[in-house]
Amino acid sequence: MTDVDPHLARLRVYPVKSLDPDDRTRARVLADGGLTHDRAYAVRDADGRYVNGKREPAVHGIDATFDPESHELALRARERAAEGGALPATTFAVGEASGRDAAADWLSAYFGYPVTLEHDGTGGFPDDTTAHGPTVVSTATLDAVADWFDLGTESVRRRFRPTLELGGVPAFWEDRLYADRERVVRFRIGDAVFRGTNPCSRCAVPSRDPETGEAIAGFRETFVERREATRPDWADATWFDHHYRLAVNTAVPEATVGETLAVGDAVEVLGIDDGNPQS
Incomplete structure (x- = not known):
């Protein structure tokens, strides 16, 4: 796709796991793969x-x-x-x-x-202890999901709780950042290289209003129907045993530890690798 300008549009950490977010302009990648203060x-x-x-x-x-x-x-x-x-x-x-x-x-x-x-100041408390890097989604994807449920984009952002949000790309562009179950996609944000491992399987939290906890009836069923209908050709089908998946989980190579991410950093897809996502 030549008409895109992928870049880091938003960087959001969650200092206490499951509680409120905090928008940042910069964050450093820590030893265990998390970002500064994210789920610390x-x-x-x-x-x-x-x-x-x-x-x-x-x-x-x-x-x-x-x-x-x-x-x-x-x-x-x-x-x-x-x-x-x-x-x-x-x-x-x-x-x-x-x-x-x-x-x-x-x-x-x-x-x-x-x-x-x-x-834990070395990388926080991630849900995925294998792919424990930041999660990645695009703003356009959040906009699309907001339209499915007649919600505001910020409500969807708070429901799905991504860490890194990409601008300058169409909805579901981030589905390019993982391959099949045996391989990973290397991509760079600024000077930091990540390995996209899989589309993130979701839980009950996105169905609930982040302020009141009130759930949308039939949320999962509607999401699955719309996600399957809009899943792009570039999204590897081997991951979609179910379609209740959104955003990309990442692993962090050792060389990326200590690098700093900043809003505005360019995003570049580098290629597909076999083997250990953390190597």
């Missing part, structure tokens, strides 16, 4: 399981704001604030263990069961 904190229950939108819809009722300079996390319970509830909005210094413990106490009171707040 995670809430776990007493059994060590993530407290996330897949299992706990109440996460949608939390406003979370993270300050990357001070490492302070502000938490607010929207419904309780509206009802004059007893759980106050509070800011915690989560860069310190004592601050994480205090934030965990607040979250335990909110959820109604004991939780911990954990920190």
